Amino acid sequence: MTTGKVLAERTYQESIISRRLELRRQLGYIVLLLPTLLLLLVLFVYPIARLIVTSVYDGNQFTLEHYRRIVEVDLYLRVLRTTFTIALQVTLLCLILGYPLAYFLASVRARTARLLMILVLIPFWTSILVRTYAWMVLLQRQGVFNRWLLELGLIDEPLRMMYNRIGVLVGMTHVLLPFMVLPAYAVMRGIDPNLLRAAYNLGASPFQAFLRVFLPLSLPGIAAGSLLVFILALGFFITPALMGGRTDMMIAQLIETQIRTQLNFPFAAALAAVLLIITLVIFAIYNRLLGLDKMFGGGY
Amino acid sequence: MAIDWEASLRHLERQGRLRRRQFLRALLASGLTVVGAPGLIACAGRQQATPTTAPAGGQTPAAASPTAAAGGELKVAGYDNPNKWKGKTLVFAGFGGAMQDAQRKAVLEPFARLTGATIVEDTTDIGKLKAMVDARAVEWTVAQQGTFESRVLGKQGYLEPIDYSVIDKANFFEDVAGEFDVAVIYWSLILAYRTDKFGMNPPQGWKDFWDVQKFPGPRAMDKVDGPVGNLEFALMADGVPKDQVYQVLRSAGGVERAFKKLDEIKPHVTVWWEAGAQPAQLLTDGEVDMAQAWNGRIDAAQRQGAPIAIQWNEGLLRTDSFIVPKGVKEKELAMDFINFATRPEVQAELSKYIPYSPTNAKAFDLMTEELKARLPSAPAQKEKQLLADASFWLENLDRLTEQFNDWLTK
Numbered sequence: 001m002t003t004g005k006v007l008a009e010r011t012y013q014e015s016i017i018s019r020r021l022e023l024r025r026q027l028g029y030i031v032l033l034l035p036t037l038l039l040l041l042v043l044f045v046y047p048i049a050r051l052i053v054t055s056v057y058d059g060n061q062f063t064l065e066h067y068r069r070i071v072e073v074d075l076y077l078r079v080l081r082t083t084f085t086i087a088l089q090v091t092l093l094c095l096i097l098g099y100p101l102a103y104f105l106a107s108v109r110a111r112t113a114r115l116l117m118i119l120v121l122i123p124f125w126t127s128i129l130v131r132t133y134a135w136m137v138l139l140q141r142q143g144v145f146n147r148w149l150l151e152l153g154l155i156d157e158p159l160r161m162m163y164n165r166i167g168v169l170v171g172m173t174h175v176l177l178p179f180m181v182l183p184a185y186a187v188m189r190g191i192d193p194n195l196l197r198a199a200y201n202l203g204a205s206p207f208q209a210f211l212r213v214f215l216p217l218s219l220p221g222i223a224a225g226s227l228l229v230f231i232l233a234l235g236f237f238i239t240p241a242l243m244g245g246r247t248d249m250m251i252a253q254l255i256e257t258q259i260r261t262q263l264n265f266p267f268a269a270a271l272a273a274v275l276l277i278i279t280l281v282i283f284a285i286y287n288r289l290l291g292l293d294k295m296f297g298g299g300y
Numbered sequence: 301m302a303i304d305w306e307a308s309l310r311h312l313e314r315q316g317r318l319r320r321r322q323f324l325r326a327l328l329a330s331g332l333t334v335v336g337a338p339g340l341i342a343c344a345g346r347q348q349a350t351p352t353t354a355p356a357g358g359q360t361p362a363a364a365s366p367t368a369a370a371g372g373e374l375k376v377a378g379y380d381n382p383n384k385w386k387g388k389t390l391v392f393a394g395f396g397g398a399m400q401d402a403q404r405k406a407v408l409e410p411f412a413r414l415t416g417a418t419i420v421e422d423t424t425d426i427g428k429l430k431a432m433v434d435a436r437a438v439e440w441t442v443a444q445q446g447t448f449e450s451r452v453l454g455k456q457g458y459l460e461p462i463d464y465s466v467i468d469k470a471n472f473f474e475d476v477a478g479e480f481d482v483a484v485i486y487w488s489l490i491l492a493y494r495t496d497k498f499g500m501n502p503p504q505g506w507k508d509f510w511d512v513q514k515f516p517g518p519r520a521m522d523k524v525d526g527p528v529g530n531l532e533f534a535l536m537a538d539g540v541p542k543d544q545v546y547q548v549l550r551s552a553g554g555v556e557r558a559f560k561k562l563d564e565i566k567p568h569v570t571v572w573w574e575a576g577a578q579p580a581q582l583l584t585d586g587e588v589d590m591a592q593a594w595n596g597r598i599d600a601a602q603r604q605g606a607p608i609a610i611q612w613n614e615g616l617l618r619t620d621s622f623i624v625p626k627g628v629k630e631k632e633l634a635m636d637f638i639n640f641a642t643r644p645e646v647q648a649e650l651s652k653y654i655p656y657s658p659t660n661a662k663a664f665d666l667m668t669e670e671l672k673a674r675l676p677s678a679p680a681q682k683e684k685q686l687l688a689d690a691s692f693w694l695e696n697l698d699r700l701t702e703q704f705n706d707w708l709t710k
Contacts, residue, residue: 075706082709133581140587141518141570163571241574246523246708254705257526262698263426263452 048276055269066270076254076271080278083251086168086240087233093173094229095222098180102221105181106188113185124178132242135171136162167243172236179232180225187221188214223290227283234279251275374406376645379414386416388633393424393443395620402653407641410649415640417633426453429625433458438625441634447483448528450621451694454480460624466635467642471662473677475690481621482638484647485656488595488676488685489522489529490615492579495607497589505614506537509590510561512568517589519565520582523572527704528693529592529616532686534561536614542686549692555700559707572708583608595676599655615685617676619659651675 055066070076101120105113123131138144139161146158161167191214199209237252251271258268392408394400400421412419424443430453432438445453453459459480469477476483491509493502497517508515522529532545538561540548548554570588573579579593580601598610622641624634640646647658648666657677658664664678672678676685 073702073706075702075709078709079705129575129577136581136585140585142586238574241523242578246569246572247710249705249709257701257705259427261446261449261526262701263430263449263456264698265430 051269052273054266055273056266058266066267067274069267070270070274076251076274079249079251079254080274082247082249083234083275084278084282086165086172086236086248086250087230089165089169090172090176090233091226091230093169094177094180095226097173098177098184098225099222101177102181102184102188103218105185106191110189117181117185120178120181123174128175128238128242131174132171132239135167135174135243139167139170162243164245165248167245168240168248171239171243172233175239176229176232179228183224183228184218184221187224188218191217219290227286230282231279234275373413374410374645374649376410376414376640376643378643379411379640382414382416384415384417385633385636387418388416388630389418389420390441390630390633390637391420391422391439392637393422393429393440395444396423398654399656402650406650406653407646410646411637411640415636417637429453430458433626436627438627438629440625441628441630442622442624442637444484444620445481445623447478447481447619447621447690448693448697450481450623451478451690453623454478455694458626460626460628460631460634462624462638463631463635466632467639469642471644471660472642473659473661473682475687476619476642476659478621478690481623482642483619483621483659484638484641485620485650486617486659486675486677487620487656488612488615488617488681489525489592490595490598490676490685491590491611491613492583492593492598492608493590493611494583494586495609499607499609502609503590503611505611506533507539509533510537510565512565515590518570518587519568520571520573520579520588520591520593521565521569522579522592523708524574524576526697527700528618528688528697530562530704531555531558531700532616532688533592533614534558534565536686537561537565542614545686546689546692549696555703559703562707580606580608596655599674612676612681612684615676615681616688617682617685618688620656 056062056064058065105116105120108116136143140146141158141160141162143161145161146155149155150158161170195213195217196209199213200206204212234250235252237250237256240248240250241253255268255271255275258264258271390411392403394403400423404421408419408421411417422440424440424445426445426449429440429443429445432440450459461480462478462482464477467477467482469482472483473486491503491506495502498515503509503515509519531549535545535548535554535558536542538557549558571578571582573582573591576594576597579588579591580597582588583591583593583598584601584606595610595615598608601608602610622638624631624638628634642660644658644660644662644666647660647663651657651663651667651671655674657675659677664672667675667678672680675681
């Protein structure tokens with residue numbers, strides 16, 4: 001046997017072994033993922049499939065009647081528009097308020113940040129009724145804010161800060177802010193401060209360093225936070241129903257009425273399906289523009 | 301699963317009108333929001349609420365009535381065999397909250413004591429009821445629902461027909477004995493106003509509610525009931541006598557007339573309320589001077605000393621029903637329980653704990669005048685009001701809710 005033959009044989013053997021190992025490793029992943037996959041299948045995929053099936057049947061008859069109604073009656077498209085507008089507005093507000101907050105939390109000591117984080121999370125743990133009444137005390141016609149402003153002579157008439165869009169945005173932003181702050185904070189904590197020091201060292205001003213180093217690195221957090229807030233906001237209705245005006249109706253409210261009083265499950269399913277589809281389309285566009293998959297994969 | 305909590309919450313709140321919302325809100329707060337296509341879960345089967353009560357802000361101590369304790373144990377004519385249902389179990393699904401607390405004391409415990417039945421409690425939910433019947437695994441013996449919803453369920457084939465050979469309907473008010481449901485309480489959507497604002501010259505009905513010249517001040521109206529109530533009130537404000545309201549609504553142009561009248565009040569409504577607690581709170585805080593409200597909430601606020609009064613004139617009387625899911629095992633027990641719950645003694649007892657009102661006329665013979673004055677179906681109040689027409693709404697609720705929401709959001 002020549003040395004070459006021996007070497008070739010060994011390489012062949014090794015490649016088989018490594019391939020086997022690789023296979024085993026992959027099998028291991030699959031086994032580990034199996035419970036989650038099953039859970040998703042049973043609790044997520046199956047209900048969605050059921051939902052879609054429900055939405056195209058009337059009794060035992062296949063029909064697209066429910067979808068036709070959504071498109072033909074003004075109300076549903078108008079309410080869908082309101083729903084997406086409110087969700088977008090809330091996302092922007094959360095971004096404007098949440099980014100500096102996350103930046104601040106990321107720049108203090110971890111222990112302090114954890115303590116401050118509790119303050120961010122408190123509204124999330126508070127009953128919606130308590131929260132709404134708290135806002136009522138502050139915002140209503142004869143509420144605390146209006147009384148202060150009147151006494152200070154800044155206004156002559158009480159401002160209307162509740163039972164309109166302002167009330168909805170205040171209430172929803174209050175609840176959803178943690179969903180922006182938490183992912184943004186997690187990403188910002190992971191940014192190596194040495195990178196900023198390097199930028200200063202190379203002559204960047206603090207603002208330049210922020211804009212060209214910190215901000216791009218924090219983008220995955222913002223993207224994740226915005227998406228979370230936006231999608232959660234789409235399903236709200238108790239807050240807009242309690243703090244909003246008559247025009248601030250969101251789609252979840254109509255879905256719920258169909259179930260609660262009309263007992264029309266197929267139509268409710270169709271409304272939910274439309275909301276789901278539009279959300280997925282928006283997600284796809286968002287992903288295309290921002291490359292979410294890449295962002296979540298890399299960045300930190 | 302925000303939507304899911306919220307859906308149940310709204311549903312129960314509307315049905316129950318007292319405190320139920322708070323307990324679900326507490327659930328909501330604890331379990332708020334997991335992502336997902338909103339609405340999905342609501343359709344795929346609604347979550348069941350665990351029958352716990354959690355106190356939250358603004359609840360109403362409606363169940364606090366010292367008179368209830370006096371007089372010893374409740375006796376009910378015809379129920380004198382403590383072994384009648386021995387060994388049998390009745391599962392009762394109520395609305396939870398203050399309502400079910402009251403029912404426990406006035407209905408469930410006496411029934412268990414007087415018949416020997418074991419009683420298990422749960423919380424009612426339309427989705428769950430449908431799922432149970434579809435799966436042929438009915439857990440509940442008797443459930444409570446709004447009468448409209450009960451009639452829809454009956455029509456959709458989810459309920460057992462009521463056996464009136466067991467249930468004595470001799471003294472029931474009109475439209476209480478349904479084919480698939482028996483109405484067990486009355487509640488009322490009424491006009492409430494601040495006495496310090498209109499005490500000298502109170503609004504007499506919806507005409508005055510609509511009259512912003514004679515009765516200036518911000519108003520709150522009910523959006524959670526959608527068109528139900530609002531259309532009736534608009535027609536009465538437009539001069540239709542209360543006994544002709546449904547005739548006009550059924551006639552051509554009647555609905556349009558109501559919406560046209562609603563247009564007039566639209567700019568003067570500062571709050572469209574969604575939760576039963578809201579109108580009482582808004583009136584108490586002076587945010588509005590006049591509101592549509594559920595009588596139970598106003599009663600509770602009055603007892604806390606709020607300067608609010610109820611105008612019973614032209615109020616809308618509505619009912620909640622007991623129903624029996626199709627395929628129930630203990631059908632005879634269910635019917636006997638409903639009969640028990642509609643006896644005058646039992647209904648009079650229930651009203652002591654919560655200001656919802658008997659559907660058996662004889663119950664008023666067993667009450668003090670003071671209590672009668674607070675109840676929507678007591679003769680003096682009942683004759684001033686309009687009874688919601690379940691058959692009209694059963695036919696038109698879907699279409700008119702759509703039209704109302706369209707009108708509201710424009």
